Amino acid sequence: MLTGCGALPRHDPEVxxxxxGKTIxxxxTIYCDLEGSNCAEKNPPGTLRVPPGEVVQISVDGQLADGLWEVVCVYENAARVQEGCTSPLLGKGENYTYTLAVPDDSDQLLRIEVHEAAGAVLETGQPLMRGSWVVDVTR
Known part of the structure; x- marks a missing residue:
């Protein structure tokens, strides 16, 4: 019996x-086509325990690293005020990892998002988001 050789189905990139001491x-959670349209909600956010002041190592697969991506976070400072952080744009085949660190040892991460840029740009010149990988942080 002969079978045709077809391409393996391409899966969504993983982060x-x-x-x-734990890896997920x-x-x-959301993924769109290359132009940033035809978006679909895909998966629920992941959950990871991160004590106050701890860093998070983030690693993307080659499909993401070949394009542009960034890390966005929300954390709570010692005064219990929520603040945000954003990494520089990463990727272009050069960045497969990023270390996310909060500014102070008492700061508590609440949420981490990795955003993949689409092939289109907004009027502001910023890239349109193609995909989002979300982790809700527990203490």
């Missing part, structure tokens, strides 16, 4: 998060 690998 790995490591903190506090998640698929996107």
């Amino acid at each position: 790995t998060f490591y903190a506090n 690998r998640i698929e996107p």
